[in-house]
Amino acid sequence: MMMRSCCRPLERCFGRINGDGLLWHMDLKPHASGDFSIAVVQANSSLEDQSQVFTSPSATYVGVYDGHGGAEASRFVNAHLFSYLHKFSKEQGGLSSDVIKRAFSATEEDFIQLVKRSLPVMPQIASVGSCCLVGAISEGELYVANLGDSRAVLGRRSFDGEKSSVIAERLSTDHNVSCEQVRKEVESLHPDDQAVVVYIRGVWRIKGIIQVSRSIGDAYLKKPEFNRDPIFQRYGNIVPLKRPVLTAEPSIVTRSIRPHDLFLIFASDGLWEQLSDQVAVEIVFKNPRAGIAKRLVRAALQEAAKKREMRYRDIKKIEKGIRRHFHDDITVIVIYLDHQKESFHSKGTLGSITAPVDVFSYNSDDAEEKQCFLI
Incomplete structure (x- = not known):
């Protein structure tokens, strides 16, 4: 497809690294109808968030993949999903x-x-x-597909008299059983299992284990044969299943891009645990474009520090792993919508974040030169 191995040193391949060692960012790059900015901050011992942006003259694809239990699934999605989007859209004559x-x-x-x-x-x-959160902009149409509790939020211009302001419009559904509607959805699918969703240690969880109801992976909650396997039983987390309790069926929103649509924020739940939709869009609306994703990450960290009665500079000093007790991995991608972007002529660039400890490679039979960035 559009992806090729990236074997250059981290600094050359991935760009600028912030001084605290756990924050990476790409201030501003062009896409087909505007600019985009990306930032990520690590909290876990191994970065479980993965993300990517693919741009061409006719389309922009965005992916945010928030792993749990390890980074294997999020990295796998990062390496394969866009290739399938390209393959199937080519076969069917366009995105749908x-x-x-x-x-x-x-x-x-x-x-x-x-x-x-x-x-x-x-x-x-x-x-x-x-x-797994994916956004795609093609021929004036916006597609948002989601599994789990990452979130896409649109910033839309509003006018109060002569004064311009911004309104947040959520475009994705949080598939998290902390939401009553999602909880009832799961319970309705398992009427013979009164314990399919339980309240444990102050949080609603499916089978007392997981909060999200849709995901890529989590095979032991989807395939009974894994729970019956003696090898897995020695590992633990045995959950007898009559039927899958999680699904990989995405919720999809399709919407035409409108003149008052200003920008999109795609982010893992680490951001939304700290900032409301409206606060996030106001930060983007009121500040310069360059470095805007990094500004959102910093606002989230400041809020996390405030909750613990700490200063921002103190939370920055906390090491990965330990920092997870204060906030989650946070990934933010801001996509500006300028509607007419005459200056974009690239054949396609791919911006991806992978764990900073190594270079996660992309391979395909496409021999065209592509670029890889870590933020």
């Missing part, structure tokens, strides 16, 4: 909701097959999963 569903389904099936092959040497991979 059906193309997106097929791409999600193929990525899920491939990862489940990987789990089966890896189980003898890595049984814990059966309990690794990833939320």
Whole structure:
């Protein structure tokens, strides 16, 4: 497709690294109808968030993948999902909701097959999963597909008299059983299982384990054979299943881009745990474009510090792993919508964030030169 191995040193391949060692950012790059900015801050011992942006003269694709139980699933999605989107859209003559569903389904099936092959040497991979948020802009249409609780929010211009302001419009559904509607949805699918969702340690969880109801991976909550496997049983987390309690079926919103649509924020739940939709869009609306994703990350960290009665500079000093007690990994991608962008002539660039400890490669048969960035 559009992706090729990136084997250059981290600094050359990925760009600027912030001084605290755990914050990466790309201040501003062009896409087909505007600019985009990306930032990520690590909290876990291993960065479980992955993200990517693909741009061409006719389309822009955005992906945010928030892993849990490890980074294997989010990295797998990062390496395969866009390839399937490209493949199926080419086969069907363009992007559509059906193309997106097929791409999600193929990525899920491939990862489940990987789990089966890896189980003898890595049984814990059966309990690794990833939320998956994808946005696509093509021919004036916006598609947002989601599994889990990452979120896409649109900033839309509003006029109060002569004064211009911004309104937040949420474009994705949080598939998290902390939401009553999602909880009832899960319970309705399992009327014979009164314990399918339980309240434990102040949080609603499916089977007392996981909050999200949709994901890529989490094979042991979807395939009974993994729970019956003696190798996995030695690893733990045995959950007898009559039927899958999680699904990889994305919710999809399709919407035409309108004149008052200003920008989109795609972010993992680490951001939304700290900032409301409206606060986030106001920060973007009121500040310069360059470095705007980094500004959102910093605002989230400041809020996390405030909750613990700490200063921002103090939370920056906390090491990865320990920092997870204060906030989650946070990934933010801001996509500006200028509607007419005459100066964009690139054949396509791919911006991706991978764990800072190594270079996560992309491979395809496409021989065209592409670029890879870490923020």
